[in-house]
Amino acid sequence: MTVYKDSERGTFYFITRINGKQVKRRGFKTKSEAKRAEAKALLDFEEMNDENPSFEKIAEEYLNWYEKRRKLSSYTKISSIVNIHLIPYFGKKKLNAIRPRHITIYQDSIIDKFAPSHVKKIHTVLSAIFNYAIKQEYTKDNPARTVGNVELEEDKHINFWILDEFKTFIKHVDDFMFYTLFMVLYYSGMRKGELLALTWADIDFDNNLINVDKTAYNRVITKPKTRSSIRQIKMPKHVMRLLSQLKAQSNPKMSYVVFGEFHDHISTTTLDRKYERWVKESKVNKIRLHDFRHSHASYLINKGTIASVIAKRLGHSNVATTLNVYSHLYPSTEEEAVLKMEDDFKPAEIIQLGAN
Template sequence: MAKDVIKKAKNGTYYFRANLGYHSVTGKQIQKYCSGFKTKKEAREEYSRLLLTKSEDSVESAGKLPFKQFIEDIFLPWYKTRVKERTYDNRLPTVKRHLSYFYDFLITEITPLHVQKWQLFLSKKGYAPSYIRIVQGLFSLSMDRAVVLGLVESNPSKIVGNVKKTKTKIDFWTKEEFEKVLSFFYKEDYYQHFLFMSLWLLFMTGMRIGEATAIQWEDIDFETGMLSIDKTLYYKNLDDYTFVEPKTKASVRHIVLDEDTLTLLHQWKDVQQAVIQTNFVMSYNGVPTQKHTLAHVITRFAKKAGVHRIRLHALRHSHASLLISMGENPLIIKDRLGHEDIETTLGTYGHLYPNSNFEVAHKLKGILSFQTATENKDTSPKNQFTAQYLRKDLETNNAITMQ
């Protein structure tokens, strides 16, 4: 039985709170509180009148709100205020591409079965489980918001659960593969010299691309060899880019550059500054480099060198792999890459220590010195299983003694 919305106050008058639908833009529930009615009848009459003359800004009910309208008019404007601008810009295409699967539904029509079918649909499209988890995370976040706003009673995404988490295979270039790629760059050509230096710097430092493209010449201390990383570049286009805070607090760090890298940077600075005056290290035209430029370079030169193509971010993995092959301590690798904790480093690259178990086993050989007892000094009660073997041993020993 439905609860009566008309309530009696302590002073004997009557009041009510009327739900007048949901705002078509914000999605928030529209409510109006009325009080001071002398009789319950008066209160009910006013309540009925309000329901018949709902605000023009409201939708008739949450059940009639299309999911597409909810995403575009309610969720995305709210989401934009909750995350960094670059995060929003990166996620927006994903939201529009994959959440459009539900655009023909009213928000209350989406069921757990629909979500499960959507998961299978994305899987059949060839998307990796890790990517599907990100996409569904965004959908689940939107439905959580709908629950908060009272547009739906529950989140169907949480009922179904996300796809199973799988270990992502780390792709990288070995030292030998990278050497083959480098051999195809003609450094006498200004543009190829720039490309050579860009890939070298990423491979030899493990910087994220946003960190690398933000590096200024004053960030490099050529006397100490210290590279300071305290910013990342948020790039939209040639005319719209800015420096922003690094990904995490641990991303603010110092990397000591090797002598080869410092020498090559000296050479590149002389060549670059003779052509154009700029503070950007990774630049040939005075503006920061686009990651797509370097990604295309990797594709072209990997093909020339006859090595497998890797993603741009895999140069960061390549640096970690190189350090591991050199036997570097994971804590050093953690600090160099700017990971927040050692678990991230080991969780990502732990499998790249293929000989660690064999090395440990070799070191354990002969480490303990011992000699077992020549007689039984344990007088504690024996369990039934071992006692039968003890009796057999005694009988055998007695038989031998009698002979």
């Protein structure tokens, strides 16, 4: 605090900066009185500013709150949306000055730039920030909720490899550890993070099971995505034999990771680089590593596996999620369903009009 004595008047005054502007107040009888007045001026400004803070201030406060309560992977995604999309557009605006029309204009500006799912996610995060602000009593309204999320049709097309495509690819994988990794990924439907987090304690060779109860993100091991993600996956014997051979190569401790060295799993950059090379060599259509999960679901559907079993293997919380994602992959059509009804009754079993 900067307090000065006015030698001409025999009083005290303070000079400070508030919101980038110099503020000067005179006529205080004592130095302590001038200090208290300066402190009050700063406090009054802070209280006034808190009543209508900028969107950027609340967004940053929300991210700080979110980081302490959510997984790192979730925070990273949300933080990216806030810093790349929302703060650049709404940052300097006063929170209570943002009205529904501003939200609509913003939606219109991004609808043609991003995929429908991403546009919806941006809006969801924007609405969450306003909900946070309401709980903290910064505002009473959520203009994002008033406007509602965009009503865009999702493209349900997903990429996957049928078994023949996977076989073509796997023939070119000349590293045994990675060969085993891709086989496990294709035949388990695990997420990449779940696979990289596996330790040898998770492999039950007696019962051909893989235990999934954690995931890896940026080399940090955390709890899985959801409670339903904690599961045991039954594996075919030929994949379990590969895992057994991989373990026999180094005779590792049970706490060591399956795909990596000691306690450190292979890096995602190494995995992506090697995967890219083998895809090019095999000349199959490239899919993302996450699409191995879709490939597994497609494989099971093609085998006639019921949706509840697929949901359990993938770690979905309910069958509805599985059907929503993969229903278009099921081959049955309404016409095929009706054809199966045709043989329920033989002609002689049907009552004819006019028959006694």
